[in-house]
Amino acid sequence: MRMYELYIHTARQGGLIRELAASIWPEGELLALSRQTAVLQLPEAPEDSLDAYHELIMSDVSQPFTIALFTPQSRSLIGRKWLCRALERLPFGHYADDSVLYALNKHFANARKEFRRRLENRISKHLLESALALAHADLNATLAAKRLYVHRNTLLYRLRQFKLQTGLDPQRFRTAALLDLLYTL
Amino acid sequence: MAELTFKNVRKVFENSVEAVNDFSLNVEDKEFLVIVGPSGCGKSTTLRMVAGLEDITSGELYIGDTYANPLPAKDRDIAMVFQNYALYPHMNVYENMGFGLRLRKFPKHEIERRVNDAARILGLENLLDRRPKALSGGQRQRVALGRAIVRNAKVFLMDEPLSNLDAKLRVQMRGEIVKLHHRIETTTIYVTHDQTEAMTMADRIVVMRDGFIQQVGTPFEIFNRPANLFVAGFIGTPTMNFLDGEITSQGTFKTDDFELVLPDEVFGTLKDQGYTGRTVTLGIRPQDVYDDRDMFDATPENILEYNVEIAELMGSETNITIDVAGREVTARVDARTDVGIGDRIKFIFDLENAHFFDKENEQRIN
Numbered sequence: 001m002r003m004y005e006l007y008i009h010t011a012r013q014g015g016l017i018r019e020l021a022a023s024i025w026p027e028g029e030l031l032a033l034s035r036q037t038a039v040l041q042l043p044e045a046p047e048d049s050l051d052a053y054h055e056l057i058m059s060d061v062s063q064p065f066t067i068a069l070f071t072p073q074s075r076s077l078i079g080r081k082w083l084c085r086a087l088e089r090l091p092f093g094h095y096a097d098d099s100v101l102y103a104l105n106k107h108f109a110n111a112r113k114e115f116r117r118r119l120e121n122r123i124s125k126h127l128l129e130s131a132l133a134l135a136h137a138d139l140n141a142t143l144a145a146k147r148l149y150v151h152r153n154t155l156l157y158r159l160r161q162f163k164l165q166t167g168l169d170p171q172r173f174r175t176a177a178l179l180d181l182l183y184t185l
Numbered sequence: 186m187a188e189l190t191f192k193n194v195r196k197v198f199e200n201s202v203e204a205v206n207d208f209s210l211n212v213e214d215k216e217f218l219v220i221v222g223p224s225g226c227g228k229s230t231t232l233r234m235v236a237g238l239e240d241i242t243s244g245e246l247y248i249g250d251t252y253a254n255p256l257p258a259k260d261r262d263i264a265m266v267f268q269n270y271a272l273y274p275h276m277n278v279y280e281n282m283g284f285g286l287r288l289r290k291f292p293k294h295e296i297e298r299r300v301n302d303a304a305r306i307l308g309l310e311n312l313l314d315r316r317p318k319a320l321s322g323g324q325r326q327r328v329a330l331g332r333a334i335v336r337n338a339k340v341f342l343m344d345e346p347l348s349n350l351d352a353k354l355r356v357q358m359r360g361e362i363v364k365l366h367h368r369i370e371t372t373t374i375y376v377t378h379d380q381t382e383a384m385t386m387a388d389r390i391v392v393m394r395d396g397f398i399q400q401v402g403t404p405f406e407i408f409n410r411p412a413n414l415f416v417a418g419f420i421g422t423p424t425m426n427f428l429d430g431e432i433t434s435q436g437t438f439k440t441d442d443f444e445l446v447l448p449d450e451v452f453g454t455l456k457d458q459g460y461t462g463r464t465v466t467l468g469i470r471p472q473d474v475y476d477d478r479d480m481f482d483a484t485p486e487n488i489l490e491y492n493v494e495i496a497e498l499m500g501s502e503t504n505i506t507i508d509v510a511g512r513e514v515t516a517r518v519d520a521r522t523d524v525g526i527g528d529r530i531k532f533i534f535d536l537e538n539a540h541f542f543d544k545e546n547e548q549r550i551n
Contacts, residue, residue: 012259019288026275052271059267059332060285062259064238091199092238 004042005031005075007100008057009087010065012036024057037084045069054094064092068100073167077118078104082111097167098174105181116182123165130158132183135176187249187339187372188214189235194244196230196396204230206396208244213388215370217363221383222393223419228376231393232342235374237261248339264338268345270329272317278304279313282331296335303334306368323354330365341373347382359385380420384408392416410540414547417468417540423504423515425468429544432460438467438536442510445487448536454551455541465550468540471504474516476532484533493528507532 006028010017013035021030021038028040046053046069054067066087074097086104087095105112120128130148134155137144145155159170168175189212196205205227212218220228233239234246237258246253248261272281282303283296291299304310307327317325326346333341346362347355363386366373377383383390384404392399392407392415400412411417417425430440436452438445447455455461481488494513495506498520505524507514516532524530541550 016288023276023284023287024273047274048269048271052269055267055269056271056273058238059265060288062236062261062263062265062285063257 003072003075004045005070005080006040006042006046007037007068007070007083007087008040008065009037009067009084010061011063011092012061016061020057020061024053032080032084034084037087039080039084045071050094050096066090066092066095068095068097070097070100071167073165074098074101075167077101077122077166077168078111078115082108082114086111096174098169098172098178101168102174102178102181105178112182119166119182123162127158127162127165130155131162131170131175132179134159134170135179139171139173139176141171188212188216189340189372189374190245190247191231192245192247194231194234194246195242196227196234196239197242203396205234208396208398210391210398210401212372212374214372217366217373217375217386217388218391219375219377219383219387219389220391220393221377221380221419222399223378225395226393227396228378228393229344232344232374232376235261235340236263236265236342262336262339264333264336264341266329266333266341266343266346268348270322270326270346270349272320272325272328274317277314277316278309278320278328278331281317281328282335285332286335299335299337300331303331306334306365307331322350323358326350326354326358327361330362334365334369339372341371343373343375345377345379346375348377348379355382362386381422384420392419394419410549411468412549414466414468414542417542417549421470423471423517425470425540426474426514427542428467428469428509428512428514429464430467431462431464432456434461438465440510443489445534445536446484451536451539451541451551458550460541460543460550464544466542466544466547467534468542469514469534469536470538471515471517473535473538474514474518474532475535476516476518476522476530480533480535481531484536487533487536488531489533490529490531493524493526493530496524496526505530 008020017036017038018033021040025040025042028042031041032039050067050069068087082104083100086100089107090103105115133144133148134141141155142152145152163169191208191210194205194208197203208231220231222228230239234241237256241254253261279300282300286296304313307330309327309331312324347358350358359382387404389403390407391401394415400407400416407420428440430438432455433439436447438447491507491509493505494508497504501520502517503520503522505516505518543550
């Protein structure tokens, strides 16, 4: 069964994070809990946007905190421990998976290596090559296809496959930046 | 209840972006203050600094008599209402409203008392058992307000709370928030980019642009005596018309295409301030552009005649855009006026109500 992973990180230490995790998503299974961070497994995506949940919780706890959601595909691209560390590096707010992965890979060289290894095991060489070509062509699909000597439709098909298999949309700027970072540093 | 004092408050983000600059203001106890401005002008950042969700780079913030800069958000006794009116989906209205108090370890009977009080104020008594899914948009927004009311906070901060509602509901909720404020009298700072909300709800309005306060005043002052070109253009629908021209020594406003005789009092002010022979910007609101005969008879020398470019029937009135020698001038005329695109139309500016701005520094002259 495909599961979403939700991360909640607060500035305050103590029992608050446990209470939040237990009350806000009672249907979620608590996967990890530290003094400031909780990781919940959710059977389906939250009904409202992350932005909405972030504001809702912030109005109750009256303090800065972070909330991040990983899609079923992307959550396994990197270890949970690394993701928690990445959240601590980000300004408080709400994040989708690609921005957290970006921060993680920017700040931790070991995580970058690990992420690359898992990505290459997960998808074919062609898919990775296509997503990278798009990133290096400033998201211009026609130019990327030309550089790869493939038809534009072939490239678009591969990009869709990349998204399906990784949960990361290579046609979004943040994913392009993430891939560029992974393979240029 | 509390008053709020900002002294030269400034916010610079890590990426060196200056979001708020030299913000000095006193918000009175029980006041309903609206901060309005375009996206990125620093209004939400100001609100978040009050809430303690953003650090203040320099300057001082006082909540009541307390120096609030170092106070963590949870100790500021402030309640926030945000743009999204999401609620916890598995909690009913009662639980949603009481959740913040539960996190603060309030006793059960106190939570019950406060939630019931807030529900009565907002007319939610019959909905307390309902889950969010069974509520309409307006009811959800009322619950979101209730979540703030139960806190009995000193100050309410509202960050565009109505912008996710449809137009009709927005008008209705606008009225409800004003009524609510009259009833509970909590000092409120309300942020919006919608100038209609600002005009209709505020005791006082703060207009911001690029992190700086442009003007602070009552809705009447802001509308009738805008401090500069930006405020004049930002407040009012349709927007104010602007025309550049020279103030001649004969007491006229002269452009390349026409010349208007200024009322003595208006010319006197401009002359006293040394604007004779200089180019200024004339601002005239669409409702001060007339197409009726009485005005023509009063100042026949100022009648202009140009072609209609757009005519929009709004119901009770028609907004017409006139091509005045390449510049667009909007007029709000009676809906019964029979004009169509391309028609010649005679009109006149009510120069008694005109606004004049310095061309260089864009500040108000008269």
